[in-house]
Amino acid sequence: MWKRILIANRGEIARRIARTCRRLGIEYVAVHSGADAAAAHLGGAVETVCLGPGPAGDSYLRIDKLVEAALRTNCEAVHPGYGFLSENSGFATAVERAGLVFIGPAPETIAMLGDKARAKALMRAAGVPVVPGTDEASDDPGQIEAQVRAIDLPVLLKPSAGGGGKGMQVITRHEGLAGAIESAIRVARSSFGDGRMIVERYIDQPRHIEVQIFGDGRGGAVHLFERECSLQRRHQKVVEEAPAPDLPAEARQRLLEAALQGARSLNYRNAGTFEFIVGRDLQCYFLEVNTRLQVEHPVTEAVTGLDLVEWQLRVAAGEPLPLAQSAIACLGHAIEARVYAEDPAQDFRPSPGTVARARWPAGLRVDTALDASGEVPPFYDPMVAKIIAHAGDRQAALDALRAGLDDTVLLGVAANVGYLSRVLDDPAVRSGHVHTRYLDERKDLLAPRSREAAVAVGAALHFPVIAEQGSPWTRGAGQGAMDRHCLDAGASLGRVHFELDQEPVAAGFAAADGQGVDVAAAGKVSRVVRDASGLRGRADGRGWEACPSESGWHVQVGGDHYTVHPRRIRELDGADADRLATAPMSGVVAALSVRPGDRVQPGDTLAIIEAMKMEHAITAHQAGTVRALRHARGESVREGDLIVEVDYDAAP
Numbered sequence: 001m002w003k004r005i006l007i008a009n010r011g012e013i014a015r016r017i018a019r020t021c022r023r024l025g026i027e028y029v030a031v032h033s034g035a036d037a038a039a040a041h042l043g044g045a046v047e048t049v050c051l052g053p054g055p056a057g058d059s060y061l062r063i064d065k066l067v068e069a070a071l072r073t074n075c076e077a078v079h080p081g082y083g084f085l086s087e088n089s090g091f092a093t094a095v096e097r098a099g100l101v102f103i104g105p106a107p108e109t110i111a112m113l114g115d116k117a118r119a120k121a122l123m124r125a126a127g128v129p130v131v132p133g134t135d136e137a138s139d140d141p142g143q144i145e146a147q148v149r150a151i152d153l154p155v156l157l158k159p160s161a162g163g164g165g166k167g168m169q170v171i172t173r174h175e176g177l178a179g180a181i182e183s184a185i186r187v188a189r190s191s192f193g194d195g196r197m198i199v200e201r202y203i204d205q206p207r208h209i210e211v212q213i214f215g216d217g218r219g220g221a222v223h224l225f226e227r228e229c230s231l232q233r234r235h236q237k238v239v240e241e242a243p244a245p246d247l248p249a250e251a252r253q254r255l256l257e258a259a260l261q262g263a264r265s266l267n268y269r270n271a272g273t274f275e276f277i278v279g280r281d282l283q284c285y286f287l288e289v290n291t292r293l294q295v296e297h298p299v300t301e302a303v304t305g306l307d308l309v310e311w312q313l314r315v316a317a318g319e320p321l322p323l324a325q326s327a328i329a330c331l332g333h334a335i336e337a338r339v340y341a342e343d344p345a346q347d348f349r350p351s352p353g354t355v356a357r358a359r360w361p362a363g364l365r366v367d368t369a370l371d372a373s374g375e376v377p378p379f380y381d382p383m384v385a386k387i388i389a390h391a392g393d394r395q396a397a398l399d400a401l402r403a404g405l406d407d408t409v410l411l412g413v414a415a416n417v418g419y420l421s422r423v424l425d426d427p428a429v430r431s432g433h434v435h436t437r438y439l440d441e442r443k444d445l446l447a448p449r450s451r452e453a454a455v456a457v458g459a460a461l462h463f464p465v466i467a468e469q470g471s472p473w474t475r476g477a478g479q480g481a482m483d484r485h486c487l488d489a490g491a492s493l494g495r496v497h498f499e500l501d502q503e504p505v506a507a508g509f510a511a512a513d514g515q516g517v518d519v520a521a522a523g524k525v526s527r528v529v530r531d532a533s534g535l536r537g538r539a540d541g542r543g544w545e546a547c548p549s550e551s552g553w554h555v556q557v558g559g560d561h562y563t564v565h566p567r568r569i570r571e572l573d574g575a576d577a578d579r580l581a582t583a584p585m586s587g588v589v590a591a592l593s594v595r596p597g598d599r600v601q602p603g604d605t606l607a608i609i610e611a612m613k614m615e616h617a618i619t620a621h622q623a624g625t626v627r628a629l630r631h632a633r634g635e636s637v638r639e640g641d642l643i644v645e646v647d648y649d650a651a652p
Ligand code: ADP
Pocket: 082, 083, 084, 161, 162, 163, 164, 165, 192, 236, 237, 290, 293, 294, 295, 296, 381
């Protein structure tokens, strides 16, 4: 076995590989970019090497630097992880030329299979069913157009060198075809440096099912069963599971056999995944081979009880495949959810930044890039963790994963935790009857359902400050029963104005006791319960947690991330500011001289603020009608806080 290897990757997969190295007593060298100098994946390494600045092209994709680092630190082999250079035959070749071992397939295999058109031709020759379409990639628009017209619509244009679901285009009609082809070629060129496209029949509502295989490089291969990856967003996997639910035994056997046949025909070496789509008629079509460890390998590890990284290391070290096919079994059911720092409500915009607090569910496998806190650099894929549940059957695994998401906290960056929860709650997902476009069609799952609760939590976060300073809240216990039904009475206990995700909101306090506060907003009263820290609890049946940010709070409610900022009157626009009476300095509201609905004349006292034993009157500067009182007597206010809202009469 190896004494020392270099892990040519970052984030959760670098840590995943390191874990197996530690267990097997293999030393590892970790690499990093300038943006990852303090990243968790450097932990436990015998040596760390900085490859260059943040952008991947200057660091994790620098073949020369990686090979040099491996040689200089006396590594014997290089594990590429997934993404980055893992499917780059040039990297595998450079590693081998330097006298090191590449932990993966032979460079020629990677090159052959990296071209989807060639891969399909090879598989067709090996007797594996492939999606109908061209076997030869082209970047000649005229030729592609002829190919599209030769098969039935809809048709899929796919970059031959593509990956990660990027750059595919569905053609549903012949109008505008030439333009669509030109644009597809352009996108492929800019994303993959190769504009060649393949043309395939677009299979309607297929499932994506893939087979994990291991080859010994001499024609021997075993499968480690299949994974269902039909829950995708724009052709990228979101939730994966093993085994595939409700797959007839006969269809499963066909898939496993096809993958083995393909692997043997290629003398495939090390780990590989044969991806298929399965039509509603259970027809199976080969898509591509991923010549690396997959993101979703943990579900296979869970059901087989095997360590796939250990297998990779052993096979690369020249050992035979660790187990014969008959010794590999699939037990129970496993499901994985990918946690991304991205905002599902904003078209999944990546949300790089500092994770101020992360907490992961106990009792489940969590493969993560960061533990309690850390950075999500803007340069790389924003996946921060994978949460994997394994149980006796699918329903139990779903329940465990769903509960695990409730126990997942990520504060400081937007994340898809709430979205994943909604996905897992969906009846079609629970029944296992989905296809690869299902999530794209379910736009309704994108929007958080926790906004009302978040308003209540945001308000409650402003509450302790007030309570500590001896305001009426601490005396408010017991009077909530009546207030609960009466917003005005609730508001009489005080109102707060703040910004939730930059949107101004207002809420009133209806009651308070030792456990929490009743918050009235938009005609509804929500009870916000909090623990002793005041920064965690439940609201409207949802869990919430908060931590201070630079100028407010990061809040997670029901898995959705929000920012809360106190709203300073100075930030209001001029038109608004006109009808507001604000505190001239920080202090305590000593008296309120008016009530909502009162008429006031210029110079009338509205409220009195006491500060440093001095009283300061807030007066009306025009005639008008009092609209609302924003603070109660005895409450602490800060300079600029809104005290009384007045609708001034229009100027004559
Ligand atoms: P899997 O089948 O393991 O889910 P994906 O195809 O989704 O694999 O890709 C795995 C990782 O590699 C993802 O982080 C993805 O963004 C990245 N990736 C894959 N192929 C490419 C590529 N050609 N260019 C850039 N990133 C890629």
